Structures are given as C-alpha cells and as structure tokens.
Amino acid sequence: MNTAENIAENIEDTNMHKIIPFPSPLRIHEDKTLRNNSPVGYRIFKDKLFKCLVIILSILSFLPLLLVLFHITKNGISVINWGFLTELPLPIGEKGGGVFNSIIGSLILIILSSIISIPLGISAGIYLAEKNKGRIANIINLCIVVLQGTPSIVIGIITYIWVVAPLGGFSALSGGIALSIMMLPVIIKSTEETLKLIPYHLKEASLALGVPYYKTILKVILPTGLSGILTGILLSVARITGETAPLLFTAFGNQFLNYNILKPIDSLPYRIFYYAMSPYPEWHTFAWGASFILVMIVLSFNLIARGISAKWKVQF
Template identity: 65%
Template sequence: MKSYHFRILKSKIISVFLTLFAILSTVPFLLVLYFIIKNGISVINWEFLTSLPKPVGEPGGGILNAIVGTTILIIIALILAVPFGIFTGVFLAEKGDSKIAFLSRLVVEILQGVPSIVVGIIVYLWIVKPMGHFSALSGGVALGIMMLPVVIKSTEEILKLIPREIKEASLALGVPYYKTILKVVIPAGFSGILTGILAGTARIAGETAPLLFTAFGNPFLNFNILKPISAMPLLIFNYAVSPYEEWWAKAWGASCILVVFVLTLNIITRLISKR
C-alpha cells in the first residue's frame, strides 16, 4: 500500500514539474512580445501605415514601402514554392520507396537546414550578379527556396495519412491517375497542405539575411520586381542600427506589425491543423 501511495505521489510531483517547465518555456516569448508591443504600439497610426519614409530630421513618415515590399516578396515566393512544393510532396508520398524519392527527401532535409544567409549568397550569385543589380525577383526566389522544404514536407506527411482506399476507388471507376491526384488526393489533404503553406509563409516573413544580398532595400514605393525593393525585416535592421532615435521608434513599430502578422499566421495554422 505504501508503495502504491509513493508511486501516486511521485507521479503528481513529476506532473507538477512538467507543468511548471511548460509555463516557464513561454516566459521568454511573452517578455519579447511585451517589450515589442510596449515600444511599438505607440508609434503605429494611420500615417505610419500609409506614408513613405521621410528624410532624417523631418517628423512623420511611415513604412508603406516596406509593407508593400514584404507583400510582393511573399507573393513571389508563394508563386515559386507552392506549385513545385506540392507536386514534389505528392511524388514523395506516392513514390516514397524509389531511389529518386530517397535522394529528393535527402536534398529537402539538407535544404531545410541551410542557413538563410547562405541561401541569400547563392541567389546573389545566381540572379543578382548576372542581372547586375538587386531586385524583388531575387529576394522572392531566396524566400521561395527557404519556403520550399516546409511545403514539401507538410504535403508529403498529410498525403501519407489519406487512406489509400480513396485513391483506389477513384482509379477503379476509370478516373485517370493524374485526375485522381489533382481532384481526389490533393483536395482530400487540402487543409494540411494549406497549413504547410501558412507555416512556410510565417517562416520567411521575418527573414532579413537573404534580403540583404538580393532585395537590398528601397526608400521609395516600388512595384517593379526587377528593381530593388524594401521589406519590413530590412527596414527594421536598417533603422535599428542607425544613430537616430526617431528611426529606432519606427523600427519598434515595424517590429510590432511584423510580430503580430507572424503570430496571426501561426494561430491560423494551428486552427486549420486541428481540422
């Protein structure tokens, strides 16, 4: 009987410690979130969101160029990474035992661990140097490469969970294989695929290092993907290392907007993944 009560007590103690450590693990995130919101929320207003940066010494100004630039870069990354990532994930899920699938999976895992600054240097050599100038296109390619492994892995894993009977039933009815993949298999795993896309978007939204070598930055509003473009991570970096207190305040405001955006994407991802 004493042994039984001792085991119960030990189990409760371990449960308390696990709960305590789980709570403590959220403290750094909450502190970071608190300081960013505390310092950034006072800067954010309508002018901050809808106007361009002003020269040093002039009051006012905003980060419209960075917001538009981030949006364009993410769209380019999505266009490049999503179709290729989804169909690569489908191939790995369907032909997972082949040698090509093994090599592809190995490459994806290696690519997922490549530092972002290395990706930026590679894209600089591939695109920026031959073109002779920085551009939004090169920045979008760098972000798309970083996003690609997330989309591939999420697509592969979710499609493995779909019962094979669904695909076999479609093939038994005479539906061609490619139509079965496009109209049966992919729609069945759509929520999981969308989760991977949102997770990949959240990952690349705050990347700075690859953009230093590719997009470079632009103080003006630019919609031409063949020219340099600004982005919120770049703006935060440039303003944070500047000697001007007004720019520091704008860096806090941009950080607040970026963190809220990434946090929102992660919350949406969690909600979709629960379906």
C-alpha cells in the same frame, strides 16, 4: 528490460524493506518527526523537489518569450497610426513618415516567392507521397532535410551568385527567389505528409470507376488533402515573412515605393534591421512599430494555419 532491472536494484539500495505496507493513521502520526529522515520520506521529498524544479525552470524559460511579445506590444502600439501605415519613410529630423513601402515590399516578395515555390513544392510533394519507397525518394528526403537546415545567409549568397550578379543589381525578383528556396522544404513536407494520411480505398474507388491515375490524384486526392497543404503553405509564408538574412544582398531595401520587380525593394524585416542599427532614437521607435506589424502578420499567418488544420482536418 535492462532498465526495469536497474530500477529494482536501485530501489533495493534505498532500503526498500523499511517501507511499511499498510501504515495505520496512528503509526504515521507517531512517526511524523522521523518521517523526513526515513528513506521513503527522503525519496518523496526528492520527487517533490524535482517536480518543483522542473516547473520553475519551465516557467522561467517562457518568461523571455513572453517578455519579447510584451515589449513589442508596449513599444510598438504607440507608434502605430494611420500615417505610419500609409506614408513613406522621411529623412531623419522630419516628423512623421511611415513604413508603407516596406509593407508593400514584403507583400510583393511573398507573392513572388509563392508563385515560384507553391507549384514546384506541391508536385514534388505528390511525387514523394506516391513513390515513397524508391531510392530517389530517399535521396530527395535527405535533400529536403539539408535544405531545411541550410542557414538563410547561405541561401542569400547563392541567390546573389545566381541572380543578382548576372542581372547586374539588387532586385525584388532575386529576393523572391531566395525566399522561395526557403519555402520549398516546408511545402513539400506538409504536402507529402497530408497525402500519405489519405486512405488508400479512396484512390482505389476512383481508379475502379475507370478514372485515369492523374485525374484521380488531381481531382480526388489533392482536394481531399487541401487543408493540410494550405496549412503548410501558410506556415512557410509565416516563416519567410520574417526572414532578413537572405534579403540583405538580394532585395536589399529601398526608401521609396517600388512596384518594379527588377529594382531593389524594401521589406519589413529589412527596415527593422536598418532602423534598429541606426544611431537615432526616432528610428528606434519606428523599428518597434514595424516589429509590431511584422509580429502581428506572422502570428496571424500561424493562427490561420492552425485554424485551418483544426477545422478542416482530414478525418476518416
């Protein structure tokens, strides 16, 4: 309540007594030349000025974001054709070629990381939703916060030490593991939050019918919250599809088509990085094309996730 008193004082400071309670239209007309100099007019002017400033700054900050989209569409769409989507990269100097290996590689990496992180993430989410009062749950929550904020490059180092060094080389598997560590916190959080929203009487009704606890969770609670969990999974996939840093020293990149998960594999973000840092203008246009594909994939994951959560929202 302190703040309310403060404002009362402030308003008194700015000559509150000069405000005319019910000004007649005539009076306003008379004062028109004076109004800008009067305190009330000044205050209103300041208010308007501030509103303009906020709107201008907000629009300005949207500008670069829209510019990014615009340039990617403008420079990318001209590169895209059937060959770009279905051919392998060619050495510099030869015309044509595409990023087929990177698209397949990204797909394999997404599947690998989903296989690892979805079961673990959902069951950890169930644990947090069911036992959210205990000390262990608090520690897990803290760990999730830390894990979510861990820089992706650190996860790359970790996976290098854990997987790449023992296996003796870069591999798709290590890339998948690195990405699955990045997916985990998002899946756990969304599962937990969805399951917490489900009303308790649903669970009670099931238990009252004599259904065992684990069946209640698996057959009643989990299907009810499916849309929220699915949204979380899609958002986490959208997040990792564009990740480059953890792949630099795990999946590494590969000029050729590769289905073997123990060999290095290409991915769209890595290819963009590789092409963008190269000195050849032809490869720069390829980078724009690959960026366009990547942005389309990421945005469509995001939009599908939004669509799911809007259409099948848990409502009671």
